[in-house]
Amino acid sequence: MDMIGRRRARALAVLRIAVGAGFLYAGLEKVLDFAGTGKPWSAAGFLKFGTAGTIPNMNGLPDPMSHNPIQGFWGGLAADPGIMGVINVLVVFGEVAIGVALILGLATRLAGTLGAVMTFLFWLAAWDFQFGPVNQQFVYMLLSATVAYASAGKTLGLDERLERSRIAQRFAPLRLTLG
Secondary structure, three states: OOHHHHHHHHHHHHHHHHHHHHHHHHHHHHHHOOOOOOOOOOOHHHHHHOOOOEOOOOOOOOOOOOOOOOHHHHHHHHOOHHHHHHHHHHHHHHHHHHHHHHHHOOOHHHHHHHHHHHHHHHHHHHOEOOOOOOOHHHHHHHHHHHHHHOOHHHOOOOHHHHHOOHHHHHOHHHHHHOO
């Protein structure tokens, strides 16, 4: 690999680790209650009250209608305690697992793809276009997809070693998650 190729690979590794740290922090924040509320974290409040959405120039109007076309779906999820239990576990476990996997460069393709899917769902639920459609969730979605697509786990990650292992050589589906 030439010098430019090595620099790109290292830059992708730094990006992978930074995105992973963001996911890990988000998950640990919920588990360890950094806000000090003393209550277990739940997505119900966000799904019930944070999914109405905004559209530019709509703020301040007396119009109480929702601007998110699927806000009823999110509100319906928030109203079901059984579904909320599953969602709460999936969000926290997903953020922590994706974060750890990306930091370690382990199953990077899978972790980056799942991170992109998760943040796409967050972006879709929030539907906050007050400042335009490109927000934090949208950027995390693009960065996660880039990390997955660019095989960012091959530099400073465990994926490179695992790809050379006998198990990965024999089990093709495993190779699809690495990189």
